[in-house]
Amino acid sequence: MVFLICFLAVTGICIMPSIHAAVCPQTSGMSCVQTLFTTSTCNATSNMCQCVYNYVPINSGCAMKPSKPSLRLGDATRINVVVPGQSAMLSCMTTDMMPTGNVSVSYMWMQGTNVFTTPTMNYTIQPANATTVGNFSCMIKFTGVDFTLQSDYSDSLTIYLFNSSSMFTPVVENLPTMAVAGGMLSPTCTGLPFGFTYTFTVGTSSNMMAPFAYSSTQLNITCVVTDILNFTLSPTVKNSALAMLPTLTTGIQNVMLSYSPLMSTTDLTFKNGTQTFIVMCVVPMSMYSSTTTLTYTFTDSNNTSPSVVNGNTYVVPNNAVGVHVITCTATDTSNATNTNTSSTVTVTFTNNYISPLPNLTTNPTTISAGSQLVLICNTTDSTVTSYAWMKDNVEIYRQFDKILQIGSVSASNTGNYVCSARKYNYVVNSNNLYISVKSHGVATLSSAMLVIAAGMLSLMQ
Structure with missing residues (x-):
């Protein structure tokens, strides 16, 4: 329907109706009608309908403003200190989904008063010196055919240069609480400045690199930082505190389900025939040795013969309907009693989760x-x-x-x-x-x- 009252033949005047989104030129007589994200107030300066908090007016309505990004270290195990001449990567992180179609993404960075742009979320300080470190912040910009949306700047992050008086505390992390003999461990050494490397001392074995096989005769582990040119570290800085290795177990533990794709973990309900739901059975590497072969079996309350692909993955058919309660069991092929079952995940496929359906009609088109x-x-x-x-x-x-x-x-x-x-x-x-x-x-x-x-x-x- 065209909502227009026009008396042109008699008076030459058209009475314009209210509009429902961003444009409200005062000369047109249009007013703003409140919607979910548009207010009823017209900004007389911009001739745009004002939007609710965190939305901004563009040509096609009120668009959600990009979320404020979080500026983080590219390696989360490091601290915000870098050795002179070495490199440190920063990452401008966002919770927003990346756009599809004809929309470009760019990242603007601020180092002090210096502003520059990168095409990706990462920026590398290289080489680190007095002029390349300092206070950093970032923002994200989305650019389409007829709009530009940009976030606020992130909170600032300061990167410092390492010197002979700098202090740091290496810590061994990412150790499981239990492991089988021969299971693979992948610990990390955290708390180091960018530019330093490290090895592990495990029991009496030194210069070990992760991952390595677990032995029940090894009781503790230490991270040892490697000296580099111009910086010889004292033992109190160079060595982490002792960390206890996992408790020995003889059976598979902690079998988990990983599934995708997801927009929300609150409710796993999908429309019939529109989504291939993938469930992966995951066993921590610490729970089996290099000589162990695992087999994976799935149960599905709505499928008597769930097929397994790639050894540990179950693909729920895209023509699935109804409620599917899914579990996975991992079993040692050489010892059938060495087995463990995951918790359940429930997935529902239906055609009436939203009713009635949206329906677009018009005359004329x-x-x-x-x-x-x-x-x-x-x-x-x-x-x-x-x-x-x-x-x-x-x-x-x-x-x-x-x-x-x-x-x-x-x-x-x-x-x-x-x-x-x-x-x-x-x-x-x-x-x-x-x-x-x-x-x-x-x-x-x-x-x-x-x-x-x-x-x-x-x-x-």
């Missing part, structure tokens, strides 16, 4: 360039957790509102539109709707607004 396009992905299911949009099978990035609005359409906006409703891992799509934009339309329609409603036209459920 052809609009003039310069018009405003507003699409409403409406379902009365109040359990929906988020919405998403696609045009021509490409994601419209960071649009999570039930309403998509394009302020002034052009020929590039012609195409197939689809909205999807999400409830944790369950996603259902609406029908495709093809929108055609004419280069030249009737003058009175150049400011028209096309509203595409799926079900109810109420903006807030």
Whole structure:
């Protein structure tokens, strides 16, 4: 439906309706209607509808602002100190999913007052000297065809140069509590500056590198830092405290299930026929020796013959339906009594987790360039957790509102539109709707607004 009251034939005046997203030019008489992420307030300076906290106005509505990144050391076992002439890597981490389609990602860094850009999340200080270390922070920028979104800068992280008076404390970590004889151990030595290497002294055996096989005659382990040019460490700095090796066990323990893909661990419900669910059976390396061969068997309450691929992986068929309660058992082929079973994971496949389905309809589907396009992905299911949009099978990035609005359409906006409703891992799509934009339309329609409603036209459920 086109919500436009026009008295052009009599007065030459068009009465413009309210709009549902970002654009609200004062000369048009348009006002802002509150939606999930758009407020009812128009910013008179920018002529944009104001967004709720953590959302920003762009051409297609209020988009979620990228999350504030976390600036971390590229090697989490190190401390924020680097030996002169050596290198240290920093990583700009985000919890946001990386974009698909025609959206680029870049990372902006600040070192003191110096600002520079990298195409990846990592930046390497190399070589480390008085001018290349200091205070660092980073931000993330997403750039699309008609928008730019950027995060706030991360909290700062200071990198220092190591000198002869610098102190640090090496610590042995990542040791399991139990292991079998011959099981592989992969400890780490943490708390070291960038540039130093280390070995382990295990019992009476020195200069050992991880991973190594566990022996029940070895009782403790020490991390020993290696001296490097110009820096000879004292024994109190060079050697970690003694750490106790694992307790000896004779059987397999701690069998775990790892599964993917996941958007949420809260609820493992998927739509029928849309998701291949992969379950992997994982046994810690400390629980079997190099001479042990393990076999893996799965149980599935809704599949009497679950097939195993690659030795330890079960792929739930993509035509699976109903509830599947899955476990895995690992067994030593040379000793059938040496076995251990994981805890269960429950996966559900259904077609009605979101009801009713979103449905896009409109009349007409052809609009003039310069018009405003507003699409409403409406379902009365109040359990929906988020919405998403696609045009021509490409994601419209960071649009999570039930309403998509394009302020002034052009020929590039012609195409197939689809909205999807999400409830944790369950996603259902609406029908495709093809929108055609004419280069030249009737003058009175150049400011028209096309509203595409799926079900109810109420903006807030």
